[in-house]
Amino acid sequence: MDVVRWGMIGCGSVAERKSGPAFYKAPGSALVAVMGRRLEAVSDYAARHGIARIYTDAEALINDPEVDAVYIATPPDSHHAYSLQVAAAGKHCCVEKPMSLNAGQSREMQKVFADAGLNLFVAYYRRSLPRFQQVRRWLEEGRIGEVRHLTWTLTKAPSPADLSGTDNWRTAPEIAGGGYFADLASHGFDLFQYLLGDIVDVAGFAARQAGLYAAEDAVSASWRFSSGATGMGCWNFVADRREDRVELIGSRGRISFSVFDEHPLQLEADENLSLHIDHHEHIQWHHVLGMNAHIRGEAQHPAVAGQALKTDWVMDQILGRG
DSSP states (O other), X not given: OOSEEEEEEOOSHHHHTTSHHHHHHSTTEEXXXXXXXXXXXXXXXXXHHTOSEEESOHHHHHTOTTOSEEEEOXXXXXXXXXXXXXXXXXXXXXXXXXXXXXXXXXXXXXHHHHHHTOOEEEOOGGGGOHHHHHHHHXXXXXXXXXXXXXXXXXXXOOOHHHHHTOOOGGGOHHHHSSSHIIIIIHHHHHHHHHHHOOEEEEEEEEEOSSOSSSSOOEEEEEEEETTSOEEEEEEESSSSSXXXXXXXXXXXXXXXXXXXXXXXXXXXXXXXXXXXXXXXXXXXXXXXXXXXXXXXXXXXXXXXXXXXXXXXXXXXXXXXXX
């Protein structure tokens, strides 16, 4: 398969710049069809991005014989049903993160694709980003010795939309599986397990401190990695300011970075380094390249369903999801 032909379900904000263009610009990749519920919106997206075929019915796109793989760029509540349709059609799939509403749904998704001999990827693209590959190299080189502890603080003030009560699927638990914590912290937990190994024990507390929406707005948690290293996190989305800071404490040094912000990577060890590594214009570029190489049998992609399922389990434990 010289070129992997993708179809995309959903044409919202995530597909505008972060992901959609990578699927048709990356070498060996083509975005041949897109689906959206509103004809006007999907027609506009296709015209601006040069996509040949449009659909307003997901099943029709999934069964398009010119589509080899399907990217599901919709909120989490639809991932389970859409992905099972893709598997039934005998095609590879990538779902946006989080993988689904809970680990039970994700486990079924993973099993169905594995039983069919198909690939199911999840858009935890931070595993593929050069800045986090650099952190991984420092750890593999033993630059800070044995990792003892990880701390992550992620805070932000409520947005005008939060304060006004504007509809937002990211703060609707029945659609997102939680609130901003489910949407954002999942990226971090997936990245941390990529860098440091599986999380084997976890406990946490969630609260609605401001009560602006139905989902939690404040979470704290602690956990233990299989290596014995410990972790602790604080996430608050009704705080005074934005902060995004991770610190890895080792036996011989420290590494600090942000998960979402583009602050320089900081290494404090036998030497002190500060590295700024830019993201690609389309942040899922490396993720798309990796998926296509995996489908062609050229390389193993790190963001597969079996790995994402581990993050869903962590989120379930913290949020008490069934």
